[in-house]
Amino acid sequence: MHYAGFNIQIFLSGLLYVLVLLPGCTGMEETSKPSVGAEVVEMKTIDPDGLCSQTRGTIPAPEPYAGMTNPLPPSNENISAGKLLFHQDVRPIQCEICHGFKGNGFGAIFQRMTPYPRDFTCYQTMKDVSDGQLFWIIKNGSHGTRMKAYEKLEDGQVWQLVHYLRHFAD
Numbered sequence: 001m002h003y004a005g006f007n008i009q010i011f012l013s014g015l016l017y018v019l020v021l022l023p024g025c026t027g028m029e030e031t032s033k034p035s036v037g038a039e040v041v042e043m044k045t046i047d048p049d050g051l052c053s054q055t056r057g058t059i060p061a062p063e064p065y066a067g068m069t070n071p072l073p074p075s076n077e078n079i080s081a082g083k084l085l086f087h088q089d090v091r092p093i094q095c096e097i098c099h100g101f102k103g104n105g106f107g108a109i110f111q112r113m114t115p116y117p118r119d120f121t122c123y124q125t126m127k128d129v130s131d132g133q134l135f136w137i138i139k140n141g142s143h144g145t146r147m148k149a150y151e152k153l154e155d156g157q158v159w160q161l162v163h164y165l166r167h168f169a170d
Contacts, residue, residue, distance in 0.1 A: 078160045117145075118147075126165070
C-alpha cells in the first residue's frame with residue numbers, strides 16, 4: 001500500500017520494531033562477563049591506514065571448536081541461506097540490527113553498544129578468526145560484548161552464517 005510515494009507497510013513494520021520489539025530485546029543493557037578463571041585473548045586489528053581498528057577481549061573457542069573448519073562448501077546456496085539468516089530469520093534479534101546491512105558494525109543500534117559490534121568487512125580481522133571461533137561465538141555469545149548466544153540455531157545454519165560473514169571481507 002502506497003501513499004504519496006511512501007510505503008506505509010514498511011513504515012508500520014519499522015514503527016512496530018522500534019516500539020515493541022527493540023525495547024523487548026533481552027540483554028541489550030548488559031554486557032556478558034567472562035566466567036571466573038576464563039582465559040581472555042586480546043584481539044587487536046589495525047591496518048596500516050587505521051581503517052579496521054577494533055580491539056576485543058575474546059575468550060578463545062575451546063577444543064574441538066578452535067580447530068574446526070566449515071564443513072559446508074561456500075556455495076551460492078549456503079551463502080544465500082546465511083544471508084537470509086543474517087538479515088531476516090535469526091531470532092530473537094537479526095544480526096543486521098547490530099552488525100549492519102553491510103556487515104560493517106554500523107547497525108541500527110550500534111551506538112547503544114560498548115564495544116561496538118564487530119566489523120566483518122575488515123579482512124585484517126577476519127583472516128585471523130577461525131571458522132570454529134566464529135561458530136563458537138554464534139552458538140555461545142561473546143563475553144565482554146553484547147553478542148548473545150544463538151544456541152537454538154542448527155549447526156548447519158551456523159555454518160551458513162559463517163560463510164555469509166566471510167563474504168563481507170572478500
